[in-house]
Amino acid sequence: MAVDKQESVKSLFTAQSAKVDTNRGDAYYEKLYAQCRARLDELKELAPLNNRMDFKESIEDEGLDRRDFLKWASATTAMLMLPASFTPLVADAAVMMNRVPVVWIELSDCAGNTEALIRSDGPKIDEIILDIISLEFNETLLAASGHQAEKQLEDAIEHFKGKYLLFVEGAVPMGMDGQYGTIGASGETFHDHLQRIAKDAAAIVAVGSCATFGGIPAAAPNPTDAKGVMDVVKGKPIINIPACPANPSNMVGVILHYVLTGSIPELDSLLRPKFAFGYRIHDNCERRAHFDAGEYVEEWGDEGAKNNFCLYKVGCKGPMTFNNCSIIRYNEGVNWPVGVGRGCIGCSEPDFWDKYAYERPMANANIKAPTGGVEKTVDEFGLGLLTAAGVGIAIHAAASAVAGKKESEKEA
Amino acid sequence: MKEGYKKVERMTPAMRIIHWVNVLSMIVAIATGLYIAAPYYQTFIADSAVDKYVMAWNRWGHFMVAIIFDVTSIIVAYLYFFSCFEKPWKKVIPTPTNIKEFFAVLINLITLNRSKNFDSSHSDSFNTIYFAIFHLLLAWMLLTGLQLYVHALASGESSIGAWWPWMLHAMTDWTIPASGWINGAASGMSSLMDVRITHHYTMWFIVVWVVFHIYYQVWRTIFWQEGDIAIAFGGEKFVKDKEA
Ligand code: HEM
Ligand code: SF4
Ligand code: SF4
Numbered sequence A: 001m002a003v004d005k006q007e008s009v010k011s012l013f014t015a016q017s018a019k020v021d022t023n024r025g026d027a028y029y030e031k032l033y034a035q036c037r038a039r040l041d042e043l044k045e046l047a048p049l050n051n052r053m054d055f056k057e058s059i060e061d062e063g064l065d066r067r068d069f070l071k072w073a074s075a076t077t078a079m080l081m082l083p084a085s086f087t088p089l090v091a092d093a094a095v096m097m098n099r100v101p102v103v104w105i106e107l108s109d110c111a112g113n114t115e116a117l118i119r120s121d122g123p124k125i126d127e128i129i130l131d132i133i134s135l136e137f138n139e140t141l142l143a144a145s146g147h148q149a150e151k152q153l154e155d156a157i158e159h160f161k162g163k164y165l166l167f168v169e170g171a172v173p174m175g176m177d178g179q180y181g182t183i184g185a186s187g188e189t190f191h192d193h194l195q196r197i198a199k200d201a202a203a204i205v206a207v208g209s210c211a212t213f214g215g216i217p218a219a220a221p222n223p224t225d226a227k228g229v230m231d232v233v234k235g236k237p238i239i240n241i242p243a244c245p246a247n248p249s250n251m252v253g254v255i256l257h258y259v260l261t262g263s264i265p266e267l268d269s270l271l272r273p274k275f276a277f278g279y280r281i282h283d284n285c286e287r288r289a290h291f292d293a294g295e296y297v298e299e300w301g302d303e304g305a306k307n308n309f310c311l312y313k314v315g316c317k318g319p320m321t322f323n324n325c326s327i328i329r330y331n332e333g334v335n336w337p338v339g340v341g342r343g344c345i346g347c348s349e350p351d352f353w354d355k356y357a358y359e360r361p362m363a364n365a366n367i368k369a370p371t372g373g374v375e376k377t378v379d380e381f382g383l384g385l386l387t388a389a390g391v392g393i394a395i396h397a398a399a400s401a402v403a404g405k406k407e408s409e410k411e412a
Numbered sequence B: 001m002k003e004g005y006k007k008v009e010r011m012t013p014a015m016r017i018i019h020w021v022n023v024l025s026m027i028v029a030i031a032t033g034l035y036i037a038a039p040y041y042q043t044f045i046a047d048s049a050v051d052k053y054v055m056a057w058n059r060w061g062h063f064m065v066a067i068i069f070d071v072t073s074i075i076v077a078y079l080y081f082f083s084c085f086e087k088p089w090k091k092v093i094p095t096p097t098n099i100k101e102f103f104a105v106l107i108n109l110i111t112l113n114r115s116k117n118f119d120s121s122h123s124d125s126f127n128t129i130y131f132a133i134f135h136l137l138l139a140w141m142l143l144t145g146l147q148l149y150v151h152a153l154a155s156g157e158s159s160i161g162a163w164w165p166w167m168l169h170a171m172t173d174w175t176i177p178a179s180g181w182i183n184g185a186a187s188g189m190s191s192l193m194d195v196r197i198t199h200h201y202t203m204w205f206i207v208v209w210v211v212f213h214i215y216y217q218v219w220r221t222i223f224w225q226e227g228d229i230a231i232a233f234g235g236e237k238f239v240k241d242k243e244a
Helices: A002-012 A026-045 A055-061 A068-077 A084-099 A112-118 A126-130 A145-159 A189-197 A208-213 A248-261 A290-295 A378-403 A407-411 B013-037 B054-082 B095-111 B124-154 B163-174 B176-183 B192-224 B228-234
Strands: A101-106 A134-138 A165-168 A204-208 A238-241 A367-369 A372-376 B004-010 B236-240
Touching: A026 A084, A026 A248, A055 A084, A055 A126, A055 A290, A068 A084, A068 A126, A068 A248, A084 A126, A084 A248, A101 A145, A101 A189, A112 A248, A126 A248, A134 A145, A165 A189, A165 A208, A165 A248, A204 A208, A204 A248, A208 A238, A238 A248, A248 A378, A290 B054, A372 A378, A378 B192, B013 B054, B013 B192, B013 B228, B054 B124, B095 B124, B124 B163, B176 B192, B192 B228, B228 B236
Parallel strands: A101 A134, A101 A165, A165 A204, A204 A238
Antiparallel strands: A367 A372, B004 B236
């Protein structure tokens, strides 16, 4: 607790927000371009790992042509906030994604992020890329089980020591010495499992709200004392891709950035890549005109709902939430939550389940008062405070009226 | 003028202007703030969205009074230290005299004006500290409010230049962890919602402050019989002439 306090005081004065610098000048980009080119040439020398699928063949198999691919490459270049001249590099990097080994583990989770990336309406380029990345290990997609699976994991760690990207899905239960979650025949706790595999990773990518901030397992009262990866693993580069589920486009963005530059993208104070989380939902929402007009859905299915009014009064947290789904949407731009008529629940923010995901405005929701104790709305708390003050004043006023001494009376 | 009393000046014209500007701004800030929090009236205007613009006007009003608060707060902060009239900071520092005066006034309030033995011709320590609390609450409102506001300038640009969002970030980003800390969020787990929660809570502390403020001024006027309430209007009150 004491350490916790110290840390928070420290972070108090060193916070960094999501502001994004999208134009760093020609000199910067020229240098970066040369650096990326060199890195890609280096990767080209390496053979694809494990006879992975060939990207060009894969997209042809899916009936997509080169035009689709180039369109995707320029959109992705823009998403990564790179100048258009980087498009050929991004295209090259996509082809070389099968040269970077990825290990994917699952802890306290629902496998929703794995689902998100394998279950789109038909594989589009983002999904194909996630198919061909060198996924050395992924429990959900693994054919092997038991000791065999463990062996496979150990081989991958041994073989790619210090080189693999570790994707983590799910929170880490810390309560009861981690006994709330164990994995494998040896009954290793999630915590030990994570630490062992994290030790030799080049970098860790926490995907989904649970792995990043504890998510739903960590919601009050957090019975298993679940924590996000960044609270547990120290001394490794960590990239958070929160959201429930994390958008596959953002996962691809992070891997691409790594393939392209050999480094992790610029992060905000919550370790989220700024290219994805530097935007506020509310500023790019198609219902924003209705927000400004004061036209709100009052309850589900009313006239406002039929007319696509703003969802603020049924609890949309777009004004407080940073994510790019109002821009890139999900499933290759098909739609997104606010688009289908339900408010944003702030799934990419810390403590989202307790602080964002109630279907009413914050002012009308029960949250913990600053003093802890009973959950109240801020206005109930405020009116309580006002009542207490009113009672105090009333007592003082009554007492003054009865027993108060005016100056003139004193003299008299 | 009543026999044996003399006039003393307590608020300069500038202070009184600031006082009433703050009163009006506060009423607007609370009315619009509560609408922003949970729109409590509906628009029955049968007009296209762009014409009614109800939330946008509420937010506009909220931000306009916010800017006015910014300006008055900067002036007040300046006067705190450099006023030619009274320098309030001299009354809030915990010197033995100030502490003694603070409790003398407080005890007189609790004993229903039975022990009024302090000099009431100038702003006493209790009064000055009570106003200092207001200025701190208001400063917190400004900082958290500007933090909420700067995120609408996500591009890092504004019509008056990039320096404005840059400066707001530099000045107010720390309110995110600070608010999280107040709300009891685990370290490193605070977000913009925490700022919004504390912004709203602080409004209630200000409302309570205002209620007691008005009560206390009226009470003082009735029991001290020195015309204290007139300070806010004419700038002057009366105190007993020592010689008389
Ligand atoms: C002291 C007077 C003030 C009062 C009483 C006040 C009150 C409020 C309240 C009750 C809310 C709604 C919070 C919620 O969602 O529950 C709010 C929102 C807000 N306030 Fe204030 N506020 C004050 C000063 C300021 C200042 C100085 C600023 C600075 C620009 C500011 C900026 C904002 C912003 C940006 C929002 C959020 C609006 C949005 O998301 O559209 N406020 N305020
Ligand atoms: S639906 Fe949500 S994100 Fe869209 S304008 Fe309304 S409050 Fe903002
Ligand atoms: S709209 Fe909000 S809740 Fe929905 S996915 Fe995007 S960030 Fe998450």
